Amino acid sequence: MSAIDGLLYGLSVVLTYQNLLAAFLGALAGTAIGVLPGLGPVAGIAMLLPVTYSLSPSAGLIMMAGMYYGAQYGGSTTAILINMPGESASVMTCIDGYKLTKKGRAGGVLSVVAIGSFLGGTASVIGVMLFSPAMADFGIMFGPAEFFALTAGGLLILSRMSGGSLAAGVLPMALGLVLSTIGEEQVTAQNRFTLGFNDLRQGVELVALVVGLYGLAEIMSVVETIQHQVKPIRVGLREMLPTRDEMRRAWAPYGRGTIIGFIFGLLPGPSATMSSFASYRLEKAVSKYRDEIGQGSIEGVAGPETANNAAATSSMGPLLSLGIPFGSVTALMLAAMMVHGVQPGPLLLTNHPEVFWGVIVSMFIGNLMLLILNIPLIGLWVSLLRIPHHIFLPLILILVVIGSYSVRNSMLDLHMLLLLGCIGYVLRMFEFQLAPMVVGLVLGPLIEKHLREALFMSLGDISVFYSSPIAVGIWIAVLFIMTFGLQRALLEKLSGIRFKRTALGNVE
Amino acid sequence: MRHVARRIVQGLAAALVLTAAPSAQAQDYPSRDITFIVPFNPGGSSDPLSRAFAAQLEKALSRNVNVENKPGGSATIGTNLVVRANPDGYTIGLGDSAALMYQPLVNKDLAYKTTDDYEIITKLADVPGMLVVRPDAPWNTFEEFLADVKKSPGKIRVGVSGVRSISDMVVQQFNRAADVKITTVPFTGGGGEALLAVMGGRIEGAVGYGGNTIAQIEAGKLKVLGVFAKGKYEPVPNAMSIPDAGYNATIPSGYSVIAPKGLPNDVREKLVAASQEAVRSPEFKEFTKKNGFVLDLKSPHEVSAELGELRNEFVGLIEWLDKKSAAK
Numbered sequence: 001m002s003a004i005d006g007l008l009y010g011l012s013v014v015l016t017y018q019n020l021l022a023a024f025l026g027a028l029a030g031t032a033i034g035v036l037p038g039l040g041p042v043a044g045i046a047m048l049l050p051v052t053y054s055l056s057p058s059a060g061l062i063m064m065a066g067m068y069y070g071a072q073y074g075g076s077t078t079a080i081l082i083n084m085p086g087e088s089a090s091v092m093t094c095i096d097g098y099k100l101t102k103k104g105r106a107g108g109v110l111s112v113v114a115i116g117s118f119l120g121g122t123a124s125v126i127g128v129m130l131f132s133p134a135m136a137d138f139g140i141m142f143g144p145a146e147f148f149a150l151t152a153g154g155l156l157i158l159s160r161m162s163g164g165s166l167a168a169g170v171l172p173m174a175l176g177l178v179l180s181t182i183g184e185e186q187v188t189a190q191n192r193f194t195l196g197f198n199d200l201r202q203g204v205e206l207v208a209l210v211v212g213l214y215g216l217a218e219i220m221s222v223v224e225t226i227q228h229q230v231k232p233i234r235v236g237l238r239e240m241l242p243t244r245d246e247m248r249r250a251w252a253p254y255g256r257g258t259i260i261g262f263i264f265g266l267l268p269g270p271s272a273t274m275s276s277f278a279s280y281r282l283e284k285a286v287s288k289y290r291d292e293i294g295q296g297s298i299e300g301v302a303g304p305e306t307a308n309n310a311a312a313t314s315s316m317g318p319l320l321s322l323g324i325p326f327g328s329v330t331a332l333m334l335a336a337m338m339v340h341g342v343q344p345g346p347l348l349l350t351n352h353p354e355v356f357w358g359v360i361v362s363m364f365i366g367n368l369m370l371l372i373l374n375i376p377l378i379g380l381w382v383s384l385l386r387i388p389h390h391i392f393l394p395l396i397l398i399l400v401v402i403g404s405y406s407v408r409n410s411m412l413d414l415h416m417l418l419l420l421g422c423i424g425y426v427l428r429m430f431e432f433q434l435a436p437m438v439v440g441l442v443l444g445p446l447i448e449k450h451l452r453e454a455l456f457m458s459l460g461d462i463s464v465f466y467s468s469p470i471a472v473g474i475w476i477a478v479l480f481i482m483t484f485g486l487q488r489a490l491l492e493k494l495s496g497i498r499f500k501r502t503a504l505g506n507v508e
Numbered sequence: 509m510r511h512v513a514r515r516i517v518q519g520l521a522a523a524l525v526l527t528a529a530p531s532a533q534a535q536d537y538p539s540r541d542i543t544f545i546v547p548f549n550p551g552g553s554s555d556p557l558s559r560a561f562a563a564q565l566e567k568a569l570s571r572n573v574n575v576e577n578k579p580g581g582s583a584t585i586g587t588n589l590v591v592r593a594n595p596d597g598y599t600i601g602l603g604d605s606a607a608l609m610y611q612p613l614v615n616k617d618l619a620y621k622t623t624d625d626y627e628i629i630t631k632l633a634d635v636p637g638m639l640v641v642r643p644d645a646p647w648n649t650f651e652e653f654l655a656d657v658k659k660s661p662g663k664i665r666v667g668v669s670g671v672r673s674i675s676d677m678v679v680q681q682f683n684r685a686a687d688v689k690i691t692t693v694p695f696t697g698g699g700g701e702a703l704l705a706v707m708g709g710r711i712e713g714a715v716g717y718g719g720n721t722i723a724q725i726e727a728g729k730l731k732v733l734g735v736f737a738k739g740k741y742e743p744v745p746n747a748m749s750i751p752d753a754g755y756n757a758t759i760p761s762g763y764s765v766i767a768p769k770g771l772p773n774d775v776r777e778k779l780v781a782a783s784q785e786a787v788r789s790p791e792f793k794e795f796t797k798k799n800g801f802v803l804d805l806k807s808p809h810e811v812s813a814e815l816g817e818l819r820n821e822f823v824g825l826i827e828w829l830d831k832k833s834a835a836k
Contacts, residue, residue, distance in 0.1 A: 046550045046577065053559070140708040186696035188671035189582050191615070198588055198617045202580025268701060323723050324700040331552060338556040338719055338799050345723020408549075408579055449696055456693045457665065457711060 003129045006353075010361030013354045019059050023366045026063035030070020031373065033087075035381070037078050037396060038211040038403020040087035041071035041312075042328045047406060049336065057340035058358040061333055065359055066366045068329045069121055069312045072272060073370050076113045076305050077381050081106055084215045084396070088206055089272040089308040091438050092280040092300070094214060099296025106382050107240040112250050112298055113305045114374040115242075120258045120306035121367040124313035127262050129360055132321045138266045139318050139326065144454035145464050147269075149471040151446045153478035154274070157281055158439045169436045172427060176440020179204045186445065187452050199412045206270075207407045208416040209441050213434045215400040216421025219393050221428060240378055246298050253283055253303035260303075261310025266318060268326040270442060275311040276304035277439055285484050313363055320348060320356050537597055537775045541572040545601035547586025549579040553635070553718045553799065557763060558602045560795040561632060564786035569778075583607035584618055587766075591619045591626045595770035597779055600629060605762035606674050609819045613826065614672075623815050627767045627776065628808040630783040633801035634760040636737030637678050637715040638722075638744060639666070640730040642706055645713075650734040650748045653713075654686065661689040667702030667714035668692045674761050675715040677825060678736045682750065682757035684828055706730065717761055719799040736760070743800045759821065760802075764811050780808065 013019060033044035045067050052060035075090035080097030093113075100109045142150075160169055182193045183203025194200035242250070257279045264275035283303040284293050293300040318326050323345030325331035337344045342352050349356045384392070404417045424434060458464035466472055480487075544565075546558045555577065562573040578586035583604045593599035603626075612621045620626055639650070647653040657664045668675035676692045683690055693711055695702035702714040703721065707729055716730070722743045724730040734750040735741040736757050741749070751758045765783055767776070786792060787805055796803050806814065 049550060050559075050575075140704055143705055143708055143710045184581050186670065187694045189673075194617075196617055198581060198615075198619075199585060201582075202585055268704075323720060324704060328549070332550050334720075335550055335552065335556045338553070339559055339795075341795070341798055343719055343723050343798065345720070346727035346729055347723060409576055410578070410580075410585075453693065453695060457705070459662070459665075459691065 010357030026066020034071035034074020096300030173436035180444030212420030213424035217424030257306030261307035265314030279307035
């Protein structure tokens with residue numbers, strides 16, 4: 001079946017009221033999951049898993065996919081409005097998004113994000129449709145050595161991502177790496193730093209860290225300063241829409257974010273979160289307005305939010321065409337297929353075309369629904385800022401506690417949440433960056449795992465790290481990005497001209 | 509006087525209610541929802557297995573059976589919770605053979621050591637490991653593969669899901685039985701990263717389990733050389749049984765249902781009967797067949813004996829491995 005036939009066939013599958021309803025409810029639930037701080041897509045989908053079992057296989061999977069990309073739409077909302085990421089893929093959005101809200105641009109930014117999410121998601125579906133059989137093999141091209149380059153290189157690049165002094169970024173990142181070593185390491189299942197508490201073997205949960213650092217710490221600092229609420233100026237239609245300038249500046253990040261997100265989605269790992277880190281860092285390196293990023297610029301929001309949507313969407317590709325899940329959400333979807341009696345795998349397209357094309361085409365429609373759903377909702381979200389603090393903060397506190405507990409039903413995570421909230425508060429007081437700590441916790445275990453796997457695989461021969469062309473390519477790119485500033489300075493000195501723009505900056 | 513009499517009557521009534529309460533509770537069991545703890549993440553193959561079982565147990569007991577995921581610590585965190593729960597029949601869980609038998613050998617901080625520390629309700633299923641290679645690999649039979657392993661000891665690499673995981677142990681069992689050296693490479697993604705590495709030609713083979721691996725074999729993306737189980741394994745009927753060829757390598761990934769120690773007798777009987785009914789139901793049979801699980805209905809005593817044997821096997825293998833690494 002060609003892509004066009006598939007599209008038409010998929011449309012015939014999706015355009016039944018049951019499947020349309022599944023897409024809509026999934027997208028709606030996903031938006032809610034994304035908006036609520038602490039409650040991320042994995043926990044949300046796991047909670048709604050039993051519901052999807054009562055639907056047909058296609059409707060169940062359409063609903064789950066809807067929740068995943070819907071959560072990427074919603075995740076940015078609280079990040080932008082109250083500096084609390086709705087889920088971990090929106091950590092980067094806090095930095096610039098919240099500063100823009102303080103400038104009174106909340107409505108405009110939310111619109112820019114909704115449009116970017118839509119564009120990223122839709123472009124990514126087209127990519128999945130066109131390349132789905134071929135791209136199953138893309139993941140195969142990546143082994144431990146390539147992933148080691150990607151994650152270790154990523155850590156190097158991201159150590160200086162949001163400005164501030166070197167220590168302000170590196171210390172929290174080191175702290176994140178330290179936290180990531182707690183618990184049972186994956187390769188040989190040894191306990192590290194568990195102090196004899198069996199529960200500590202599960203390690204520090206990412207959601208507890210994100211919610212503690214941002215959610216709890218933010219609540220504490222608001223209470224402490226008794227700061228005046230960010231008074232949302234009466235939101236008229238004009239404040240709701242992005243200005244012409246904002247839209248103009250968003251296009252290039254949209255494009256770059258889509259490409260980054262699409263590629264990360266095809267690779268194993270927490271791809272939505274990693275793609276948002278990568279996109280932010282790329283904007284910081286190549287954007288025309290890179291100097292403004294970190295101070296409240298539209299690029300720092302548009303790029304990552306487009307990327308995480310593109311990644312959430314394209315991660316369906318390997319699941320559907322290869323039957324191997326690359327992340328927690330797709331693993332859940334795989335489990336749902338098994339319960340439904342649909343065997344996931346390369347034969348899915350042949351044996352269950354209704355599932356394959358149904359899910360893909362539903363993502364077009366779901367993304368459209370989300371756009372239509374989200375633009376009018378922006379007014380509502382912004383008006384949340386008008387709720388008095390003494391009502392709003394306790395509500396948020398309840399939500400973050402429920403959300404953190406729901407990830408793996410663990411009391412330990414709540415204790416961690418409290419502890420990390422205090423750590424986050426202290427770090428903020430001394431003006432440390434918080435995002436690098438999240439990066440450390442995400443990448444630390446991955447770097448270790450890939451390093452060890454690669455060495456196991458090569459029987460201890462370290463040439464495995466530089467004998468693969470892809471790994472070498474990644475390291476060169478890392479080097480290039482890390483020395484970007486130096487290269488620019490050198491060029492200016494040599495030619496005697498002040499380069500205002502770099503070649504890469506004009507990618508649009 | 510009347511006052512006292514009333515007191516006595518009241519007291520007697522209260523005593524009656526109190527003594528009647530436990531037996532009434534057991535007779536009425538289950539009078540509320542039951543929690544079924546799964547010591548793994550949703551996703552993977554043990555969660556769907558648990559949910560398929562819970563759905564049938566619900567029917568057999570006419571009560572909701574709520575599945576709760578308590579992942580982490582090589583499945584010991586969830587298992588600990590079940591072992592420590594109130595023994596009233598309202599908290600039961602999935603028992604993973606590695607978490608039950610292997611973990612207590614290496615971890616002193618667990619609430620259980622042997623099968624005496626919890627109750628086994630029923631066996632659910634086994635999943636045998638399959639040795640898979642690339643479809644264009646030079647070996648078409650297990651014998652050819654073995655010949656190459658003998659020719660270049662330690663050079664043939666097989667992906668497993670972690671050092672001393674079930675898949676690693678079954679390969680070591682084979683190494684010991686055949687007196688050869690296959691090197692195991694841990695891939696811990698849980699999402700079939702070992703299979704990806706085989707497809708990408710990074711390692712020679714992998715031990716794969718269940719529907720995920722079967723789907724790749726059916727699609728011609730992987731080739732199966734042998735199965736680590738006696739007899740024919742239905743999903744890949746043409747694959748050779750490695751133990752039948754004379755190499756004792758049989759550790760399966762096994763699942764049972766466990767409950768905390770000290771269940772009231774009638775509660776246990778009811779739970780065992782209902783669980784066996786659930787395992788025998790056509791829906792559960794259909795699920796296991798489709799996903800490569802081998803149904804294995806055993807009584808609690810048989811499961812206990814089986815786990816005991818498994819423990820001895822683990823102990824022996826670990827000693828053998830330690831001796832080998834000491835000899836190096």
